[in-house]
Amino acid sequence: MQFLENATRNLFFTGKGGVGKTSLACATALALAERGKRVLLVSTDPASNIDEVLETDLTGTPRPVNGVDNLHALNIDPEKAAEEYRERVVGPYRGQLPDAIVRSMEEQLSGACTVEIAAFDAFAGLLGDPRAAEGYDHLVFDTAPTGHTLRLLSLPSAWSGYIETNTSGTSCLGPLEGLSAQKDVYAGAVEALAEADRTTLVLVSRPEGAALDEAARTSEELRDLGVKNQHLVVNGVFRATDADDPVARALEARGQRALEAMPAGLAELPRSERPLRAHAPMGLDGLRILLGEQAPDIPEQPAEDAPEGESFEQLIDSLERDGRGAVMTLGKGGVGKTTLAARIAVALASRGHSVHLTTTDPAAHVAAAVGGELPTGLTVGRVDPKAETERYREHVMATAGADMDEEGRKLLEEDLRSPCTEEIAVFQAFARTVARAEDEIVVLDTAPTGHTILLLDAAQAYHRELGRQSQEVAPEVEQLLPRLRDPHYTHMLICTLPEATPVHEAAALQADLRRAEIEPAAWIVNQSLTPLAVTDPVLRARQAQEARWLREIVSEHHSRLIIEPWSEDYS
Template identity: 35%
Template sequence: EMKEQLSGSCTVEVAAFNEFTNFLSDKTLEQEFDFIIFDTAPTGHTLRMLELPSAWTDYLNTTSNDASCLGQLSGLNENRVKYNSALEKLRNQDDTTMMLVARPSHSSIYEIQRAQQELQQLSISKFKVIINNYIEESHGLISSQMKSEQDKNINHFTEWLNNNHAYYVPYKKQKEEGIESLTNLLNDDNLIENDDFIVEDHPQFNKLIDEIENSKVQYLFTMGKGGVGKTTVATQLATVLSNKGYRVLLATTDPTKEINVETTSNLNTAYIDEEQALEKYKKEVLATVNDDTPQDDIDYIMEDLKSPCTEEIAFFKAFSDIMENQEDMDYVIVDTAPTGHTLLLLDSSENHHRELKKKSTQTTSNVETLLPKIQNKNLTQMIIVTLAEKTPYLESKRLVEDLNRANIGHNWWVVNQSLVTLNQRDDLFSNKKEDESFWINKIKNESLDNYFVIPYRVLEY
């Protein structure tokens, strides 16, 4: 169980911050370089955790909170002074600037806005906001439509972006890897070549529907990193299957509640309010804390309950409550999926129930009923939703490795918003199409040919 707790994203962040502090405390490096640039930064949650006294004690040896994924820091206690020094450097405006980088998409800008708010609560106050891949000029119908979407998203956040004096990095046709390519980012020229890409043929979305119908699967979760289109794919699945006469429940955690489907006799929708679910779960956990528990330890529990794993567990518990009376549904489709790591935290024993029995006051019978169904590959499949790009592909691979550890089914991959199957020329994206072709081939191999491509939807004006 401790090994699984140490597999969480929070632990990875602490490990990264541990290395980060070595750089910050190295006087030789300070003298040798004018700038030290890190391509990642700790979240507000991790930094808050590192400031809590109980994070550095043996308190975690004497408590059992099924949401805890940070793992204890007492083994790193000799670095505590270094950590405090590093935090002070992050707060010093003369020393440190936090670069908040986003694509011009709603979800991406929203995430950096939220990250800034978290960091500001820790007295980190110097920021630069950078919007990357902004299309300055269109060169075809696809880039024209994408530019319109980008401008709409930017307009939504105009006040915040202006207040932060946001910088915009233009979309470049060239690849952004390697020293030479990165140097070209600073050039004003953006070499545009004719789009002579040969349209490719890949399995389409309707084939995925056929495979779902031919299987015995009842529960479908769309899984992927932010911005890949999980809600869109889940909505499409629910709509098509319900139109075929199946009884479908579509459950969403999308905070906008804009899943754009009409409830019909075959299609029902349920909204899981993640904030409400998290508050409910927090109350359940805190209700088990003894009255004589020191305040430092309570503070630790409160911060631990803000971890990503806790949010997933709270969601899973809320989802299990919704599922209590849904036996008559042919398909239950959910636009959010717990990671394999979270499922293992909930169910980390050989007989799949040690965690439940150990802390039964914190785990409802609905969860205990649902977990075996999720682990049954004949009943449940996670659909990996990704983009035909390097980072989404690598992140999806990590999610799959996580699911494999938890023995959770993931037969199908969906490549969303792809350009390679479109018979639509756009000179700005000729290189992008070549890149997509490369990553789709990787996805094809990784998924053992169980992949499906959804093209970018071009609206004819």
């Protein structure tokens, strides 16, 4: 690939979830290391699986990758980073202030925003501190799904601006000394990102319209942030070798249509393509095949028994029984959550129900997923972070700020300028949307796994933060967790693909939900080749591999399985 020939020191891989950016980041790091370069591979993705891809147990400090000279890797765990960040901020005050005040500081630092800034703190230290990664020729970053990445890369400006303008000495992140000490490092991170001779942004996409549109938006927004040295990799480009296989012909044609309709700004970028391989790139040999020019021979795949699962119509039958309630599609980005949410909403509305379809995912476009004219009874919306934040600010100033003096109002306005305020506002909107399901069916296309879990786990932290800013907690926020835990009110549908990494990440998501006392209603395996008759060698190989993951779901994860066949009409 072109960007490998004259690789910059910093290489960022980003894109819509599920497009293969982790595999490509790992393969790139391996290729550079095998050319004699000293490489550090870093994951800042809450849903990362580089341990599995590299077959090496990783931590938050660099470790040698098994079987590869010159290659080290680390995985920034957001929760662990948050714990270390809290201790760094609060630790100096232990024994100096009353225990009650220290406990209050710890509570302030228990929300999702602290997790976000702590993960960035670890990331910025590598990028912005010249001493942090001494001894390496290249830093390769496997970054988070698009929405999270944009927030991550915009934080340097947001936080440095907040530090400069906040005069009260406190924030939703506690004493600002903990942030101010990092200002120079954050500034160094911004500078490194903007220098084309130091940093390359590798946008990864699939040859699919939604993924390419998302890559184009990411490209434009990051260019506005100063990251202008960009390269596009289209991963999983399929070329049919069996002209008599209608599925193969349709898959190839869909990809070509998407590439031909690529947004203009994206089409102007330098571009590389990687073919769809017969096997997912796991292990070092799999990564070498991913970047190799010659595809290996594909042995004949023996047929394997796979569970049949339920149909989409059977799923809709079960969801319409009460005529109300919340239906949530959850899973890693790229598994088709948005499309599935839209199909469920349309199907329910077509059966005469009142349905509202919406999303809490900043990268999702549910209206486009519905397409065409809306059926009677279906309304479509989305949580707009900017609008919700402004509404929340105005409400707090009109209520909590109403009886304050001028100095008090200034301090409150400063507090409401913190990046945490957007998180609180979006969370409240999410709770209001779930509350609508008392009277109708609400279908929510939720955010990718990491963001979803932060959202669900943050309820108690948000109660504290809302009380701190506005002295009130809305009833819908108070009732959110009970509603999510009620299987008659909320139907959690875990969406995945019939592949190793999506299934394992879905299992981790389910474990998190169960720890929060939320039991999923079913698993949906999307875009499966198993129900189809295929003859193309690559597709037959991929179909044969699916049986293993379908059996694992039923035997180890969940007894209720819905299998959705691949279709050129859905992604």
